[in-house]
Amino acid sequence: MFLSSLVQATPSKIVFLIIDGLGGLPHPKSGRTELETAHTPNLDSLAAQGSLGLTQPVGPGITPGSAPGHLALFGYDPVELDIGRGVMEALGVDFPMLKGDVAARGNFCTVDDQGLISDRRAGRIATEKNIELCQLLSPISLKGGEVYIKPLKEHRFVAVFRGHGLMGEVSDSDPQKAGLPPLPVTSLSTQSEATARLANAFIAQARAKLAAHSPANMVLLRGFSQLPIIPSLKERFQLHGVAIASYPMYRGLAKLMGLETIACGSDMAEAFDSLASAFSNHNFFFLHIKEADLAGEDGDFDLKVKTIEEVDRHLPRLTALKPEVIVVTGDHSTPAVLKGHSWHPVPLLMSSAWCRPQGEVKFGEAACARGELGLLPATQVMPLAMAHALKLGKYGA
């Protein structure tokens, strides 16, 4: 890879402070976004000395999920590297997937006397019931492999198949529509026949065990997938990195990229503690703040503002460590007025001794739209951070 050939090892350190769902839209009354509303003296002062821009995580108009949003920030093409639904769910519960495992997203569902699906979600059973049913299914034993069942929320679970020579190219059993029977899982490549056999054997046993548990009397599986094999950040950039993230999915993504993960509490202060204690032993840090996205998803403009202000209050603990490069950005926008992820470009702040300083500024969407880094694909954040850390050599004579 072109970029990797330019990498030079240096002791300089890079911190990615990722505020999930950072970008927003104006409050109808004030005309200012969440970030523009927040009182952020520390971020503003970092911005004044740094460079600003706006990132597009996947492309213009594309609303990214959390996985593609993060993959892009770490320099992976989020369209080329499409992580399957099953793998995402397994990462989300911190299931220790091995290479070769095949994960699928499962639903408990209801089938009628004719075996036709009457409810794909089994009336959205309570999570407690789900946990019970997963315990019922867990002892299922298969010829030629094993299956691991982990409950998610309501009617959702994840199933991970383990065995020799499994591949993930099999069809869903979920027809995505009520009134039809569950479909047999079929292999879409000759190497995936063993996976189809395991999955169908599991489904048959699950049906028998669940018969008396209506409305959750059957299962549907979809999104069969394996861990993608991707070059690690160490291989690509000689980064010895650590992820500080309280949500399992982000820790899973971090492991995929070859980062160490530190267990940390859900408290923001603890995350900054973890950063400080890991600081001397690594040269790359991914600090993930989930709360801004949650507030945005809930449509809680004020809570998102408060979360950003809390990050700002902790920021001096990060700057005191004097990393050579600090990147503050988000994996996507989550405007409270939209109550969900959106396609809007995401504020980006790059801080290093080698920036062309922005000058006095309120860190926010409007300032970033006028910033020197311009409107850039999020995949360019990593090479820019590497350059500002003086970790990229000259190209050509």
Next chain:
Amino acid sequence: MFLSSLVQATPSKIVFLIIDGLGGLPHPKSGRTELETAHTPNLDSLAAQGSLGLTQPVGPGITPGSAPGHLALFGYDPVELDIGRGVMEALGVDFPMLKGDVAARGNFCTVDDQGLISDRRAGRIATEKNIELCQLLSPISLKGGEVYIKPLKEHRFVAVFRGHGLMGEVSDSDPQKAGLPPLPVTSLSTQSEATARLANAFIAQARAKLAAHSPANMVLLRGFSQLPIIPSLKERFQLHGVAIASYPMYRGLAKLMGLETIACGSDMAEAFDSLASAFSNHNFFFLHIKEADLAGEDGDFDLKVKTIEEVDRHLPRLTALKPEVIVVTGDHSTPAVLKGHSWHPVPLLMSSAWCRPQGEVKFGEAACARGELGLLPATQVMPLAMAHALKLGKYGA
């Protein structure tokens, strides 16, 4: 296609108000472009609530014709999708081409006693004479097919060949140089031999019929081509669209993209009438205003300013319909000082409830250069419009 997989059908409506040749260059005296000179209170107010940017129709430095300029705006790659000259001319006279038809651009020309071309344009005969000559050629009957002849302006016409199994890969009869004889049309692929036979038979009969009509005593054909088969806007974006355009070529392009077309007068007020009457039955509207381009081509700075002001006066009739998304832009720039199309990027205004508002602004090139949408390929306008209409779902988990 990646984007199509994200499309979700919603009742929201998108209006593309395309002011042909919108972009300009400063008047030498005022230093302001046509758009910056025009008094446009309604566009300015739309811009203040919307997002601005500048589009590149084909690429930096490339001056687009009308077809590539429009194709890009609707999300088609204008370099990959090269529409032949013959097809463009047929669309331009509203000829109802069928799949399999092969169209060619024709010239009346002058040949001398030795059969060498002395004038490729037959002294630019009057259009009235052209119409007469086309009537003379129309009865020509061919073995194995038919030919339709339609006059254009001065010495130009279009010939459309219809028959079984025709393909467009044949060479021009026009050697593009005086002093040479017209060339035989030769097939460049085995499937195109029937086309070459029809074309040569037509040329031989035309030469005989025109012998006494010097200077228009011969014909030259070039740009043989067939209708490209492209996925419609309905297939790609689930858009049920309508085109309101007074010029045949734009209606032809619209039909290619699967839009319905509404016949409308050449008057701008009638175009806005048509929009209002079609509004309830569609979810996508392409309203084409040709006059700005004509004024630019004529080098008439003031007339281009007046045309833009006229659009602005009609704008409240569009906004009153309350479409979820309004896009105001051009297919290319036509600066009056250049008297022709140019490569300069084109002002873009995106208006929706989900924009990060630009704030108070005079809609024009300078404001657009500072806009949040940045400098973007025109092919990105469509995904952005779809996103702002909430017609694109999330990518990835």
